Each structure stands twice: as structure tokens, then as C-alpha cells.
Amino acid sequence: MEIIISNSSDKPIYEQISIQVKNLIMNGTLSAGEAIPSMRALAKDLHISVITVQRAYEDLTRDGFIETVSGKGSFVAAQNKEFIQEEQLRIAEELLQKAAEIGRAHGISYEQLTSILKLFYEE
Numbered sequence: 224m225e226i227i228i229s230n231s232s233d234k235p236i237y238e239q240i241s242i243q244v245k246n247l248i249m250n251g252t253l254s255a256g257e258a259i260p261s262m263r264a265l266a267k268d269l270h271i272s273v274i275t276v277q278r279a280y281e282d283l284t285r286d287g288f289i290e291t292v293s294g295k296g297s298f299v300a301a302q303n304k305e306f307i308q309e310e311q312l313r314i315a316e317e318l319l320q321k322a323a324e325i326g327r328a329h330g331i332s333y334e335q336l337t338s339i340l341k342l343f344y345e346e
Contacts (some may be wrong), residue, residue, distance in 0.1 A: 224259055228269055236271055240279035241286075246287050248299055256302040259289060262297075295327065 226243050228236055247253045261264075262280055266273040280297060283289040287306060291297045319340075326336045 224253065224265075226265070226269060228271065236269075237275050237282070238277040240265075240269075240276065241282045244279070244283055245286070245288055245310065248302065249307050253299045255299050257299045259297050259299065 226240055228239055232239055232297060262273050262276040266276045287300055289297050290300045
């Protein structure tokens with residue numbers, strides 16, 4: 224599992240970890256039941272605090288992406304298709320909101336934006 228931390232990102236390190244692990248799970252790189260590195264091992268690999276990794280793993284557990292078994296480690300949780308689709312929809316909504324804000328701020332019409340979206344969607 225390769226995680227890349229950016230010190231120049233506006234997102235906290237724990238959130239960068241959480242987002243990247245979610246993406247690895249959603250795109251199928253990590254499969255249900257697959258072990259992920261221990262908090263200590265990942266912290267050592269990334270040269271960060273174990274507490275930072277713990278926060279990321281807590282978020283991933285809360286969101287249903289991983290399960291932790293005492294004494295055995297953390298594993299990718301069995302995902303249900305609706306949950307993954309909901310997560311992807313949330314990401315799309317954030318991006319569309321940003322596009323709408325750019326359009327309003329720079330005089331790009333709703334019609335232009337919708338035709339661009341339609342073009343990309345139908346590619």
C-alpha cells in the first residue's frame with residue numbers, strides 16, 4: 224500500500240491518508256479482507272506520528288472502510304455497492320459545486336457548464 228503525504232497540501236496528514244486508503248479500496252487496489260499495515264508500521268514508513276495514523280484509521284473505521292481486530296490488525300471491510308456509489312456521488316457533488324462557483328464568478332453560463340458536463344459524461 225503506497226501512501227504519499229504532501230506537506231504543501233491544505234488537508235491534514237490524517238485526512239490525506241484516509242482519502243488515499245478510501246481511493247485504493249474503491250478502485251479495487253485493496254480488496255475486502257486484505258490486511259493493511261499496522262498503525263506503527265505505516266507511521267514508521269511515512270515518518271509521522273502513530274497518533275496521526277490512528278486518527279486516519281479511526282475515520283476509515285467510522286466510515287466503514289476498514290475493520291480492526293484486536294491482536295490481528297486492520298483489514299479492508301466488505302463493502303456494499305451502494306456505500307461506494309454514495310461516496311463517489313459525494314465526491315462528484317463537491318466537484319460540481321466548485322464548477323458552479325467558478326462559472327458564477329467568471330460569467331460562464333449554466334448552459335455552457337451543462338453542455339461541458341454532458342460532453343464529458345458521454346465520452
